[in-house]
Amino acid sequence: MDINLVFRIAAIGIIVSVLNQVLIRSGREEQATMTTLAGLIVVLFMIIQQISHLFDTVKSLFGL
Template sequence: MNIDLIFKIAGIGIIVAVLNLVLKRAEREEQAMLTTLAGLIVVLMMIVNEIAALFDTIKTVFGLW
C-alpha cells in the first residue's frame, strides 16, 4: 500500500467536508448528503481495489493460484 492512497483519501475527505459545509450553509441539505455519499462511494471503490490486489498477492504467495 502506497502512502499516496492515504493522501488521496484524505484529499477526498477534505473536499467533501468543505462542499458539505458550503451546501449546508446554503440550506441545500439534500445535495450535501448526496455529496457526502458520493465521496464515501469513491473512497470505498478505491479501498475495494486495494483489497482485491491484497487477495491476489496472498494467492500468489501461498500458491493457491
C-alpha cells in the same frame, strides 16, 4: 499500500467536508448528503481495489 493512497483519501475527505459545509450553509441539505455519499462511494471503490490486490498477492504467495 502506497502513501499516495492515504493522501488521496485525505484529500477527498477534505474536499467533501468543505462542499458539505457550503451546501448546508446555503440550505441545500439533500445535495450535501448526496455529496457525502458520493465521496464515501469513491473512497470505498479505492479501498476495494487495494483489498483485491491484497487477496491476489496472498493467493500467489501460497500458490492457490
